[in-house]
Every structure is written in C-alpha cells, then in structure tokens.
Amino acid sequence: MESRPTWSSRAWPVAWAMLFLLVSGLMTVGNQDPATQMLPLVVVGLAVLVSAWAVLRTRRERRAHEDRLAAWAGERAAQAERLRIAGDLHDLVSHGLGLITVRAAVAARLGGPDGPAEQASALADIEAVSRETTTELRRMLTVLRTPEAAAALRPAESLADLPGIVAAARGAGLDATLDLPALDGVSPGVQLTVCAVVREALSNAARHAGPTRVRVGVRRDGGTVVVTAVDDGPADGWEPRPGAGHGLDALRERVTALGGTLDARAEGAGFAVTGQLPDGAAP
Structure with a gap:
C-alpha cells in the first residue's frame, strides 16, 4: 500500500524568486529618466499579479493534495475492512468446521445399543452447525456485494455470547466449561476480541485434541481483562487435524491492535x- 501522501507547494518559492528579481531590477534602475518613473508602479502591479498567482496555485495544489489524501485514507480503510472480514471468515469457518470434525469423529466411534441413537444425534448437531455456518457465510457475502445490507447483520458479539459459544463447543463433543464472573463496563472492542480468543481456542482444541476437556475463564486484573482457555491435551486415540496455521497469528495481530x-x-x-x-472502560 502507498505511504501517506505529502504536500509542499512550489508556488511560493517561485513567487519569492520573481519578487526578488523585480525588486532587484527596481533598485538597479534609476528613476531620473522620466521614462522610468512609472517603473515602480509596474513592479508593484507585477508583484500583485505574482502574489495572486501564488495564492491561486497554492489553493489548487492543496485541493489536489486533499483529494489524494482522501483517496489514500479510503484505500487504507478498505484494506483494514478486508482484513477484518478475512479474520471473521476465518473464525467462522474454522470454528464451524472444527466442531463438525469433532462431532463426526466422536460419532464414528460410537457403538453398542445406544450407538445408532447417538449417531443420529451427532448428525443432527452436524446439520445444525453446518446450517448456521452457511447462513453466516451468506450474510458476509451479502455485505461484500451490497454494503448497505450491513445493518441486517447481527450485533457484534459480547461477553453475553460466551455461554452460547462454549455451549456450542460442548454440544459438538468438547468437555468445555466457562468461568465468567460479572464484569461491568468492559468496552465493546474488548468484549468482541475476548469472544474471538475463546472461539479460536475452542476451534484449535477441537482440531488438535478432539473431545477433550477445555477450561475457559475471563477475569479482570486491574485495568486489564484476561481471557484463558486451557485444554487437557489430545483425547485417547485422537489424530490431530491441523488447520492452515494462520488463526493464532491473525488473532495475535487483533489483540496487539488493542x-x-x-x-x-x-x-x-x-x-x-x-x-x-x-x-x-474498566472502572
């Protein structure tokens, strides 16, 4: 991406040089000759014209610079928005596919008299997660095609959504628990990022450790909100299914930005x- 446009006017250096030449010429030419008595008026008139030209040229250059600056700022905002949407898409797809993977793997191991019923329940969970993920993808794609449709999207996630995020992971096979005391006054940006951290941690646990135990906690330490997600390691016989490896890097950039x-x-x-x-926003 291009660097921030800079501006410096070349009009006034040219104008000052011309004014210097005019004054120097006036000082070197005597005014004893009647023909040269009108020269000071001519020099003053030329000086006024040069100054007016410099002012108008400076205004045009400033307007052109402001246009370039606005275009640069718009491009930078668009790039930031593309990165945000890419992060949201990654979180959405990674979380949904992670839950589907764990639920399908657990269902494949079920046996005994209750096996068919459990498998049917697992397939229902997989269908529900797939439908929800597909719906969210369609919403995001709709926003990309028609920005005015952004108002139709659901509100940004908050701490109130954490129980639902953990419950969805639990329904997909993870033994996930949540320790969330009452936290008042947490800024919306921090709440949204906390949800992103929990979602990514659960997705990673689902892919790498399978139906394992995960303990999620959110607390306040002075002016800092601390979110933790700790798992017990891979379940017996679980084969890790690593992702692309960009999730934690993108999440770290998101956290660092705050x-x-x-x-x-x-x-x-x-x-x-x-x-x-x-x-x-913390008290």
Missing part, C-alpha cells in the same frame, strides 16, 4: 491460550 498480548503455548499435556487486553 494494545494487548496473546500467549499460546503448551502446558503439560495440553495447550493454553492467554489473552491480556487493556480496557480503558
């Missing part, structure tokens, strides 16, 4: 994701 940090590392047999988000 001035926070994201730590993702192995912890015992499992994996831990910890996000720390400074919250200016």
Whole structure:
C-alpha cells in the first residue's frame, strides 16, 4: 500500500524568486529618466499579479493534495475492512468446521445399543452447525456485494455470547466449561476480541485434541481483562487435524491492535491460550 501522501507547494518559492528579481531590477534602475518613473508602479502591479498567482496555485495544489489524501485514507480503510472480514471468515469457518470434525469423529466411534441413537444425534448437531455456518457465510457475502445490507447483520458479539459459544463447543463433543464472573463496563472492542480468543481456542482444541476437556475463564486484573482457555491435551486415540496455521497469528495481530498480548503455548499435556487486553472502560 502507498505511504501517506505529502504536500509542499512550489508556488511560493517561485513567487519569492520573481519578487526578488523585480525588486532587484527596481533598485538597479534609476528613476531620473522620466521614462522610468512609472517603473515602480509596474513592479508593484507585477508583484500583485505574482502574489495572486501564488495564492491561486497554492489553493489548487492543496485541493489536489486533499483529494489524494482522501483517496489514500479510503484505500487504507478498505484494506483494514478486508482484513477484518478475512479474520471473521476465518473464525467462522474454522470454528464451524472444527466442531463438525469433532462431532463426526466422536460419532464414528460410537457403538453398542445406544450407538445408532447417538449417531443420529451427532448428525443432527452436524446439520445444525453446518446450517448456521452457511447462513453466516451468506450474510458476509451479502455485505461484500451490497454494503448497505450491513445493518441486517447481527450485533457484534459480547461477553453475553460466551455461554452460547462454549455451549456450542460442548454440544459438538468438547468437555468445555466457562468461568465468567460479572464484569461491568468492559468496552465493546474488548468484549468482541475476548469472544474471538475463546472461539479460536475452542476451534484449535477441537482440531488438535478432539473431545477433550477445555477450561475457559475471563477475569479482570486491574485495568486489564484476561481471557484463558486451557485444554487437557489430545483425547485417547485422537489424530490431530491441523488447520492452515494462520488463526493464532491473525488473532495475535487483533489483540496487539488493542494494545494487548496473546500467549499460546503448551502446558503439560495440553495447550493454553492467554489473552491480556487493556480496557480503558474498566472502572
């Protein structure tokens, strides 16, 4: 992407040079000759014309610079929006496919007298997740085609959506728990990012560890909101299904943009994701 446009007017340096030449010429020419007595008036008139030209030229250059600056700002905003939508698409698809993968893998292992019923329940869950993911994809694609349709999208996620996110993961086979005390005054941007951290952590646990135990917690530490997601490691016999590997990198950029940090590392047999988000709205 191009760097921020800069502006410097060349009109006034030219004007000052012309004015200097006019004054120098006036000083070198005597006014004893009657023919040259009108020269000062001519010089003044030329100086006024040069100044007027410099003012008009500067205004045109400034307007052109403002147009370039507006175009640059619009392109930068569009690029940021494309990156945001790409992140949202990744979160949506990764989470949905992760849940479907875990539920399908668990259903394939079911046996015994209750096996058919459990498999039918798993297929119903897979269908529900698939429909929800497809619906959200269509909404995003609609926004990309018709920006005025953005108002039809659901509101941005908040901490109130966390129980639903964890419940969906639990329904897909993860043994997920949530520790969410009452947190008042958390800014919308931090709430949205907390949901993104939890969603990505659950998706990674589903792909890499299968139907394992995951403990999700959100708390406040002074002026910082801390979100953690720790799993117990791969379930017995689970074969990891890694993704493209861009999820945590994109999430780290998202957290860093808010001035926070994201730590993702192995912890015992499992994996831990910890996000720390400074919250200016915190009391």
